[in-house]
Amino acid sequence: MTTREHCAALDAADPLAHCRARFDLPADTIYLDGNSLGAMPANVPARMQRALEHEWAHGLIRSWNDADWYPAPQRTGDKIAALIGAGKGEVIVADSTSVNLFKVLVAATRMRPGRRVILAERTNFPTDVYIAASVAELTGCELRCVDPDEIVSAIDEDVAVVSLTHVNYKSGKRYDMAAVTRHAHEAGALSVWDLCHSAGAMPIGLNACDADFAVGCGYKYLNGGPGAPAYVFVASRHLADVRQPLTGWHGHAKPFDFTHDYAPHPAIDRMLTGTAPQLGVIALEAALDAFDGVDLGVLRDKSVALGDLFIALVDQELDGLGFTLASPRGAAQRGSQVSLAHAQGYAIMQALIARNMIGDFRAPDILRFGFAPLYVRYVDVWDTIAALKDVVATGAWNTDAFLARKSVT
Amino acid sequence: MTTREHCAALDAADPLAHCRARFDLPADTIYLDGNSLGAMPANVPARMQRALEHEWAHGLIRSWNDADWYPAPQRTGDKIAALIGAGKGEVIVADSTSVNLFKVLVAATRMRPGRRVILAERTNFPTDVYIAASVAELTGCELRCVDPDEIVSAIDEDVAVVSLTHVNYKSGKRYDMAAVTRHAHEAGALSVWDLCHSAGAMPIGLNACDADFAVGCGYKYLNGGPGAPAYVFVASRHLADVRQPLTGWHGHAKPFDFTHDYAPHPAIDRMLTGTAPQLGVIALEAALDAFDGVDLGVLRDKSVALGDLFIALVDQELDGLGFTLASPRGAAQRGSQVSLAHAQGYAIMQALIARNMIGDFRAPDILRFGFAPLYVRYVDVWDTIAALKDVVATGAWNTDAFLARKSVT
Structure with missing residues (x-):
């Protein structure tokens, strides 16, 4: 009893127990919804105040260099990499989970040109399925959705990419990432993992599982704030082959050369599109300090x-x-x-x-x-x-x- | 003299002259780079502090409703609409300029299925050209880039969409939006205008010019902060026909029904993709108060x-x-x-x-x-x-x- x-x-x-003091939580509240919006790390307001009053207001445009705003997506990506079993330079902060999923699904289908199936799961978080359906339409692929238990048996030689969420948003059920990825690879397919409901709550071994791509949001267990920027992982062995479709200037090899033709950055930066949502990145970067030690x-x-x-x-x-x-x-x-x-x-x-x-x-x-x-x-x-x-x-x-x-x- | x-x-x-006091500018600095990053409106830090310490930290997940976070992209879009000659419900805040341009270019080519040319301009800001090239590749179109003076003569019956930036980032040269749009329409093409370098510095008559689509960033003359969220305009006459490819859950007619199939929202909300970058939207919304009166x-x-x-x-x-x-x-x-x-x-x-x-x-x-x-x-x-x-x-x-x-x- x-x-x-x-x-x-x-x-x-x-x-x-000592980590709770790293958060500003209302004393009278029990918060069991950090899987939807993480609590606010107590260091965020001071960091944001500095970003606003010092870096933006007084540093102005100079802060892109002087306050190291430019490398913030890479730097914050590296902090997240340490939480999800990825290496330095394999993760970058950008856009939303949905937008990043679009990037990697298009990139994955391009890496498997002879195959025409995107395999997804019926009970996945809807945005993942909606995005996969749109990618299928644009790339001439077929979206095949099956029940969770049928995923492994549905992986065949037509499948270009298997797109799953590691932990289901509704049931909390977790896939065996290593096993599913192994099955995908044995059939010649690539794997995409949505880590929204697992990153920051458990160790995730992306590289240990030989995962190919991953995406995830910054606002659940990572506590980056409402609508915090998301992140994207590309296994370093794939980086040179990744052609993602949202070819904005920040993904260019030399964005400030302002050349007419797009040339993807050689590193993970090629997954960027527009200017980083800097205030959001700053909040997320500070929030990740809650994981220190x-x-x-x-x-x-x-x-x-x-x-x-x-x-x-x-x-x-x-x-x-x-x-x-x-x-x-x-x-x-x-x-x-x-x-x-x-x-x-x-x-x-x-x-x-x-x-x-x-x-x-x-x-x-x-x-x-x-x-x-x-x-x-x-x-x-x-x-x-x-x-x-x-x-x-x-x-x-x-x-x-x-x-x-x-x-x- | x-x-x-x-x-x-x-x-x-x-x-x-009185508007200068609405900004927090360093006393010893002359700032002539608001066309790259706008100065900070003085009301932003207090608004952000409230968003962090009251709405996020203490309101937690409830603030999506109780602090009216959900309708912030629509509400802020309506504030921008008033600055660019658009109507209520025709503008929404989302993502980055590049991402929004991708959405509207794909949507525009789908609205002109018999035509296969995206007409752009050689000296445009590179991200616009990079994105147009990617859209062309994905949709089977051809990207035709011409010199600024050749735009009007290059509009023919093969052109699905003309994609231009209203004011050039480098020369500051401004297109005659009404004339170019009229030429495009006479040839049966659609128009997309990038307003990054004009919105907030002059009246823009999107509807007066009969423009079809527009995009723009929040961080130049709108003063929304580094990497502020962008916006997208769809003329209300086109809304029902727009099928944009980044079909995330926030663009769904009923996102919280979590249905398996995507059904676009009937209103401008269909241009949304993922969860709004709320901290950025909050800063931008507050910043726009600098235009009051x-x-x-x-x-x-x-x-x-x-x-x-x-x-x-x-x-x-x-x-x-x-x-x-x-x-x-x-x-x-x-x-x-x-x-x-x-x-x-x-x-x-x-x-x-x-x-x-x-x-x-x-x-x-x-x-x-x-x-x-x-x-x-x-x-x-x-x-x-x-x-x-x-x-x-x-x-x-x-x-x-x-x-x-x-x-x-």
């Missing part, structure tokens, strides 16, 4: 422990209240979130949020709880379960007060 | 007067020092910048910058001076000319001190 005291003891022994294995251990605790407490406390587990029970198959299904899921989540316990809801019936290991405490898990129990057991969700609130998406 | 006193009198009579005709009058004064003082003060005018002499053909050519242009600009008078240099020999009418004073023009005279007449540029400085690009 797990108790709140047990949870408090886990917090007291948590080797990452953090062992990613320890981070993953805590993520697993939080998720396992949550599931154990669902079993222990919420039995008979209508909840079913909508994530894999085994931690090896999970990312850093646990989803529950409940017929009244929307109303229950609204009631929870009204108590300043923030998860989110995905139609038709999924309550998502994300466990960002840098700042979520074991007692937060206990208190959330206790609130869920109270909300459902007492019918507290069935009031007009919170239903009148706007939907939190 | 124009004197500094004459210039000071023009400042005293300037109906926009500003009559764009008065703004243009001042822009013309500053440029004409500069040219008159080049004639009066710099005769025989090796400068030649590299912009049109007639204001009707100019944007809001004046360029000079000089064989020692790079060194001279470096010497000027060392005196805190900031323009910029474009290879091989062009010195650019941008006159952002909201904050540039007539005495700034005088003082810059006086410094140019001194630098060249005394050979002050030919020292090691400033040559050792890094290039300001």
Whole structure:
């Protein structure tokens, strides 16, 4: 029988407990939605103030050089590379996840000219499928979408590229990146991994898995702020062959020569398009300091422990209240979130949020709880379960007060 | 004979003189590079601080609704629409200029399926040409690049779309948007206008000219900050027909239904791709307050007067020092910048910058001076000319001190 005291003891022994102070979190709030928008690292406002008042206002155009704005996408990319098992010079910050996915999918199909299938997954986050469909139309390929369990068997000699999200946004289910990539390579296909729901919550071995391309956002477990710039990974062995279609001047070998013809930069810079969204890059770069000195294995251990605790407490406390587990029970198959299904899921989540316990809801019936290991405490898990129990057991969700609130998406 | 006193009198009579106080400019600096990176509006830091410490840190995910983050791209687009002669709902903030140009060029070629030429211009800003070349490759079109004077005669029945920049980045030369658009339409082609170097410096009549598409950046005369998000205009008559290729979830009719198939939003929202770069949008939205109550005709009058004064003082003060005018002499053909050519242009600009008078240099020999009418004073023009005279007449540029400085690009 797990108790709140047990949870408090886990917090007291948590080797990452000190990291919570690196974030500016409201004292009265339990935040389990870092898988949607990460909490704000406490160092960001001062860094942004300096960027605005010193670098922009007083440095003006000179700051592109003097404040090292130009190399910020590369520098921040290298910081992210260390979190996802990539090497220096293999990751760069740019644009949004969707835009970067477009770049790498077009590039991948060009690297497999004899093959005409983009293999994707039916339950993937929709933007990935929408982008893949558009790439298929533009490149004359076919988009083949299958169920998650059918991915490996669907990889054949027609497949140019397999495009998957490492951890599913809804269920939190995690692919075996190494195994799927190996199958893709054995069939002569390339792999693209969307890391939105895994980067910053666990070690990811892009190079250990021999991954070809990856993309991901800066605003979930990386805590870069709302709509933070995204990143793109290209395995160094592919760099010279990558021809991405958004050939803006910052991807040029010599952007300031202003030549008429496009020549891609020899390095990862070729994945850039327009001018870097510098304020966003600055916030993201500062935010990544929250990972300073953090062992990613320890981070993953805590993520697993939080998720396992949550599931154990669902079993222990919420039995008979209508909840079913909508994530894999085994931690090896999970990312850093646990989803529950409940017929009244929307109303229950609204009631929870009204108590300043923030998860989110995905139609038709999924309550998502994300466990960002840098700042979520074991007692937060206990208190959330206790609130869920109270909300459902007492019918507290069935009031007009919170239903009148706007939907939190 | 124009004197500094004459210039000071023009400042005293300037109906926009009060707008300078809306910017945080270093007191010892003359800033003539707002055509590259606009100065910082003084209200931006406080707005950003609120966005960070209140909306992100404490509002967390709720701020997408509670702080009205979701409609920020549309709201900010409407503010820009008022500056470029577009209607409400025809402009939205998104991505970078290059990315938006890709969207509208692909969309335009799809609207003219029987035609296979994208007509562009050899001296255009390179990113526009690079993107057009990529679109041509992906869509099976041909990119036809001609000299500026040949554009109108090159519009024939093969042309799907004419893609031009309203004001040239290097010469400051301005196209007659109405005339070129009329020629394009008479030949059955569509028009795309890049407004990077005109928006915020003059009235632009997109709808008065019957323009079809436009794109532009937020960081020049709109003062949105380094790498500020860009915008895209689609004439409302075309909205229902526009199929843009970067089909991310925020362009979907119902993004939070998370449906498998893409269905474009019926409104300008269909031009969105990923999650809006919210911190950048917030800075840009606040920055646009600098235009509050500003009559764009008065703004243009001042822009013309500053440029004409500069040219008159080049004639009066710099005769025989090796400068030649590299912009049109007639204001009707100019944007809001004046360029000079000089064989020692790079060194001279470096010497000027060392005196805190900031323009910029474009290879091989062009010195650019941008006159952002909201904050540039007539005495700034005088003082810059006086410094140019001194630098060249005394050979002050030919020292090691400033040559050792890094290039300001």
